[in-house]
Amino acid sequence: MDKSINKDISKLKNVTARRSRNFDMSRYSIFIIVIATLLFLSLSRDNFFTYQNIYSIFYGLSIEFYAVIGLTLLLIMGEVDLSIGSVFAFAGIFVGVMVLKTGMPVWIAIPVSLLVCGVIGLINGFFIIKFKINSLMMTIGTMILFRGIADGLIRLLEGVTYPSEYRMVSKIKIAGEFNLTIIFFILIIIILEILLYYNISFRKLYYIGENIFSARLYGIKTDRIKMIIFIISSIGAGIAGILAASRSGHSVHNTGVGLEFKMITAAVLGGASLFGGKGSILRSAAGLLFLATIFNGFVMYNIDPVFTGVVTGAVLLIVIIIDTRINREKIEY
């Protein structure tokens, strides 16, 4: 009897050992891909691995990055937010409109705009939680709605360049060298990575994503947590949008179009799953770095930028097929 149990256990051990090895691979594969891409471009193009170029990749990353934070946290819970691209556009334009049309100081306009973004997140969260609307459908709705509002607002701007106070926001430097956004980028990754691993509140996201009913059964306040993360997602997209508008100095019609899909691609590349329960900020950032590097490589190889859509789409398809294969146990059975 005991022997047979031991046999069973050793059999089980083999199986889990095999599984955990696979799992580890998928955990680190994004870093391997990023390093491979960086190596390839460094070796094949002279002007790629220069301080200037790498710095500009990271500077761009440190701005877009805010849009992927909330999305990653949502994906961990098995939810998604497609409105981030529209919120991104809206937030930057809204600040511009307030500054240019009402003469409001930038340091007031930015918090006001972010507050409105928070309200968008609140609306998303409220309907998704109270009326149990699928987050995909709900945020497609707010995506279209706020794209429309952003397009309406941009007419008021008439292509004017933003005043220098607004343009300076993204260019604040520390020690005359480093952009503040890059410092924040690194700090936020470290802090969130630690919180996601050790902090109770953040651990709860994984429980919710794994099985929301079980989570509720054990006293996890799922609705409140979801609401907070939807708000964080919108505010994060808003911060990214304001910084991006500040960086480019003006806003154009298609600002942030398709950003949501780029961010989903980055997060899923970084191991987040559309089925919930998985994801990490560091790896989402690595996913974003991969995409940024690829697009940079396009420039290096003089490839027409219209192909960026083809690449994002192809990468998204590949990672989603892989994601579904890895998680197929959850679908069948």
Place this chain on the structure above:
Amino acid sequence: MPEENLLEIENISKSFGVVRALKNVSFSVQKAEIHAILGENGAGKSTLVKIIKGEIPHDSGKLIFEGNEIKIIDPLYSISLGITMVHQELTVFENLSVAENIYPNNVFKTKGGFLNKTAMIKKAKENLLLFGLDIDPTDKITYLTLAQKQIIEILRSIALKRKLIILDEPTSGLNEVEVKRLMAILKRLKNEGITILYISHRIPEIIEISDRVSVLKDGSYVGTFNNDETLTEQKIINLMVGREIDLLYSKKSTSEEILKEEFLKLEGISKKNSIQDINLTLYKNEILGIFGLEGSGAEMLSKILFGLESFDKGVLKIKNRQFYRYSSEILIDNGFVYVNRNRKEAGLFFDMPASDNMAAPVLKKFSKFNFLNFSKIQAYTEEYIKRFGIVIPGIKTKPRNLSGGNQQKLMFSMCLGVEPECVVANEPTRGVDVGAKAEIHKFILELPGKNTSVIVFSSELPELLTLCDRVVIMETNSIAGELEGDSITEESIMAIAAGSASKNNINKPVKN
């Protein structure tokens, strides 16, 4: 006489992950017989019939139907061979009419190839009357009761004359009269030359109807027996369980007097179109059982009791504190835990390490300034694995890779780890093997000694007898009766649960 065999099952094996559901099962089913498959929960009965029906592939072995091996694994192909099945879980089309549910394959056609609705409705009406159901066949099925839906399921597979009909626990939601009618229909079908594979855990029913009985135990084939005088209930149980049944189920002794201190009280709890005016008291350190057949409202009560469903009227009192509205969170804060009947749906986190599962309800306990201490969680998990005898390779193993019994034990560990004041357990031993069942019963029986009160919802009468000090029985959405101590017997519970209509013929084999 091999030519008489309709179906031969040869060395069928099947594993789900590391769980071996079937191990080299072989037996044959003769033409025009009612062949029962018996076994405890988790013995592999449902897996076997799903393989026969072509719904899931087997790992090894052969299925020979009418002399030819079935090589194509496809439910539609099996139907074309003449194999049909009534599932344990309902598979009705909620938004279609009763008639459309009985005949989903468009057998009634007009000359032009259109659906002949009048013929379909007429035939459906006739079939419904077989069960004495006076329902309009054009009604949407959503409005029917669970038992009625189950009858529709049965009608669907017997309506089209097939060669082999598989019935997987068809009577779980039916009352005595309906069961009696089903038995008569099955016998008629048999006389018409149709073979029936019948799965049930209701042994009297099996003895009543079957010609031969095949027994499975823990995925292995025990044997096939003719249904003659030598096949007694006791013999079947011994074959199924493979040990003395007394070890498993024993009537709880009522020597200890419970201190009648009220712990939980429900007063006049009602919900529209569901339970009405429920008054219920749970005393401290008591194990209270709640029993009700399908559709009696017991399931809804269990959900309301744990704040998973809302209610319209009534008060809930915990230790004399009143709650007119409450949620699971309030109950959890007051020391309640809920053991769900379906651990996959809610209860376990299937793809998280066991240690993460164990920590879920007690995150606060293992943290300092909200930061987790993983070594404490590890020690805690190991302690419970040892205490509950969970067979698990390591604390990082995911519940998905465990057997049903060990999953259930893990879920119990999670719940008991919070040192609850009250455990609400809904079908605490559903889908677990016999050994694990006995152990879980042992844990539950120890709870009152640890100052924990328990409410057990169970559809298994022997389980209630083993565990409970008191049993409350529900029928048609209200409490129909209460039994205490020695008056708790299977017969007395069933008599109340089945309602006055059939109070007099409970548990007597139905002959016609």
